[in-house]
Amino acid sequence: MIIKQLSVFLENKTGRLTEVLTALGAEKINVKALTVADTSDFGILRMIVSDPERALHLLREKGFSVNLTDVISIATPCEAGSFAKALALISEKNISIEYLYGFSIGQKAAIVLRAEDAQSALEALKSSKMDLLNAEELNNL
Amino acid sequence: MPREELKRLQDARLREVVERVYYNVPWYREKMQKAGLSPDDIRGTDDLYRLPFTTKEDLRETYPFGMFAVPLSEILRVHASSGTTGRATVVGYTRRDLGMWSEVVARCLACAGVGREDIIQIAYGYGLFTGGLGLHYGAEKIGAVVVPVSGGNTKRQIQLMKDFGSTVLACTPSYALYLAEAMEEEKTDIGSLRLRVGVFGAEPWTESMRREIENRLNIKAIDIYGLSEVIGPGVSCECEYQDGLHINEDHFIPEIIDPESLNPLPPGSRGELVFTTVTKEGLPLIRYRTRDLTTLNYETCRCGRTMVRMAKCTGRSDDMLIIRGVNVFPSQIESILLEMNETKPHYLIIVDRVNNLDTLQILVEVEELYFDKISQLQGLRDRLQQQVESTLGISADIKLVEPKTIERFEGKARRVIDKRKF
Numbered sequence: 001m002i003i004k005q006l007s008v009f010l011e012n013k014t015g016r017l018t019e020v021l022t023a024l025g026a027e028k029i030n031v032k033a034l035t036v037a038d039t040s041d042f043g044i045l046r047m048i049v050s051d052p053e054r055a056l057h058l059l060r061e062k063g064f065s066v067n068l069t070d071v072i073s074i075a076t077p078c079e080a081g082s083f084a085k086a087l088a089l090i091s092e093k094n095i096s097i098e099y100l101y102g103f104s105i106g107q108k109a110a111i112v113l114r115a116e117d118a119q120s121a122l123e124a125l126k127s128s129k130m131d132l133l134n135a136e137e138l139n140n141l
Numbered sequence: 142m143p144r145e146e147l148k149r150l151q152d153a154r155l156r157e158v159v160e161r162v163y164y165n166v167p168w169y170r171e172k173m174q175k176a177g178l179s180p181d182d183i184r185g186t187d188d189l190y191r192l193p194f195t196t197k198e199d200l201r202e203t204y205p206f207g208m209f210a211v212p213l214s215e216i217l218r219v220h221a222s223s224g225t226t227g228r229a230t231v232v233g234y235t236r237r238d239l240g241m242w243s244e245v246v247a248r249c250l251a252c253a254g255v256g257r258e259d260i261i262q263i264a265y266g267y268g269l270f271t272g273g274l275g276l277h278y279g280a281e282k283i284g285a286v287v288v289p290v291s292g293g294n295t296k297r298q299i300q301l302m303k304d305f306g307s308t309v310l311a312c313t314p315s316y317a318l319y320l321a322e323a324m325e326e327e328k329t330d331i332g333s334l335r336l337r338v339g340v341f342g343a344e345p346w347t348e349s350m351r352r353e354i355e356n357r358l359n360i361k362a363i364d365i366y367g368l369s370e371v372i373g374p375g376v377s378c379e380c381e382y383q384d385g386l387h388i389n390e391d392h393f394i395p396e397i398i399d400p401e402s403l404n405p406l407p408p409g410s411r412g413e414l415v416f417t418t419v420t421k422e423g424l425p426l427i428r429y430r431t432r433d434l435t436t437l438n439y440e441t442c443r444c445g446r447t448m449v450r451m452a453k454c455t456g457r458s459d460d461m462l463i464i465r466g467v468n469v470f471p472s473q474i475e476s477i478l479l480e481m482n483e484t485k486p487h488y489l490i491i492v493d494r495v496n497n498l499d500t501l502q503i504l505v506e507v508e509e510l511y512f513d514k515i516s517q518l519q520g521l522r523d524r525l526q527q528q529v530e531s532t533l534g535i536s537a538d539i540k541l542v543e544p545k546t547i548e549r550f551e552g553k554a555r556r557v558i559d560k561r562k563f
Contacts, residue, residue: 007513011543037515042541044513063545067510098514114513 001134004052008045009065035101075131152185154419165210205231233423246279249378253363257284264312266292271373306335313466314346318497321357343466385450400458
């Protein structure tokens with residue numbers, strides 16, 4: 001499914017990541033997945049959180065440069081080759097993936113990805129009966 | 142020339158230029174009519190204070206040729222200062238203006254002790270900037286050997302200096318120090334160079350910087366002053382005594398005013414330097430406000446010259462920065478950001494001098510995260526960088542920062558941190 005990801009612009013400064021996470025924690029917003037893309041000067045923190053809309057307003061109020069982005073979330077069994085299988089469905093359609101991150105918990109694994117053409121990517125995955133996670137399912141992992 | 146005689150010459154030339162701008166430049170005629178002045182009211186320099194001022198904004202508003210006092214067919218060359226599109230200041234020279242310019246630069250060089258036996262390496266930029274070509278024709282006029290190497294390419298500068306035996310170096314003082322450093326690094330034997338005089342200008346520099354240049358390059362470092370609106374380099378220059386810059390006041394009449402009240406200040410007071418160009422044909426300017434702060438000294442110099450001396454400029458009455466010899470206004474950065482409309486116009490300019498070269502860093506706040514890809518943010522930074530470079534003519538290091546991280550004072554952001562010491 002297409003779910004909302006929280007993206008935050010961060011300067012490369014000590015303690016900034018902690019500040020974001022502390023602010024979310026104080027408001028009881030749970031972080032399910034997180035990744036940081038960085039350059040020498042700045043980075044982008046990308047997160048799947050339990051309540052993206054509330055997190056957006058909270059961080060915006062605190063003066064962060066933040067936004068919500070549509071990403072696709074897929075569940076796969078936690079076994080060899082399962083990520084590859086999911087991604088092959090997208091690349092076969094010649095859709096490029098802009099970034100992705102994955103994680104596994106017990107027997108289940110999940111991929112969060114942003115594709116150039118989210119709608120077509122989603123259709124490709126659906127037609128092959130891939131297990132797509134909606135926000136709630138991802139939260140309950 | 143005795144000062145009484147000089148004053149008679151200035152009086153006559155002033156009457157003549159006032160009449161010319163009144164009849165040939167609608168902008169001046171309007172200004173004078175508004176002030177209830179006719180050319181007959183100005184009998185000499187004692188009446189200067191009655192005339193209206195001219196500012197850089199006036200030149201921008203009449204961009205590009207609106208203030209020219211002759212038809213374009215009489216103009217042989219234009220120069221321009223940096224600016225956003227349509228906001229640069231353009232200056233035009235007739236054949237006689239170019240002749241006068243060469244003459245005043247030649248005078249400056251002679252004042253600095255440069256003559257026809259010299260080999261002058263001109264490391265000022267050639268082009269729209271007046272530094273390179275201005276020095277060039279003045280140096281030709283005194284009959285020296287001109288090496289028009291232009292700015293940059295430090296290795297080549299040093300090589301030519303060795304091979305040709307250049308005796309005079311003309312560039313910005315910070316570049317002179319940078320050259321000294323580069324020579325020390327590549328272990329050039331400075332004692333074997335024939336360099337003896339440096340003619341340095343286009344940016345403010347201190348006495349301690351002068352001593353450093355003189356010691357490291359083993360030369361006499363002379364300060365030359367000018368601005369494109371008045372003519373370019375050649376407005377004034379130090380003599381061997383390095384005790385103030387002699388103004389070529391038979392062409393450019395100086396005044397010192399209080400930048401707040403705009404009233405003329407008595408001799409010796411520190412204030413803003415104002416020039417009236419009395420011989421220029423293409424772009425004669427009446428009471429042009431330079432924004433440079435200095436003092437005037439009318440005593441005869443030990444060198445015998447009676448021309449008034451201005452002290453080294455030590456400050457500005459506006460927010461203009463001079464970075465690597467290039468004039469930069471913070472508002473230029475602001476208009477770039479507004480024009481690009483991809484960030485909020487919140488920025489901070491940080492100027493520093495690292496290894497004797499000015500550095501320009503601009504922090505820009507990313508207010509809204511319109512996209513979350515690194516490549517898009519880098520693309521934004523690169524676009525800003527290109528736009529700044531093409532607008533200002535110098536490169537800048539752009540740094541994207543988080544919103545509201547640039548300090549604000551009384552609701553207004555501080556725009557500039559200049560860490561250089563003048």
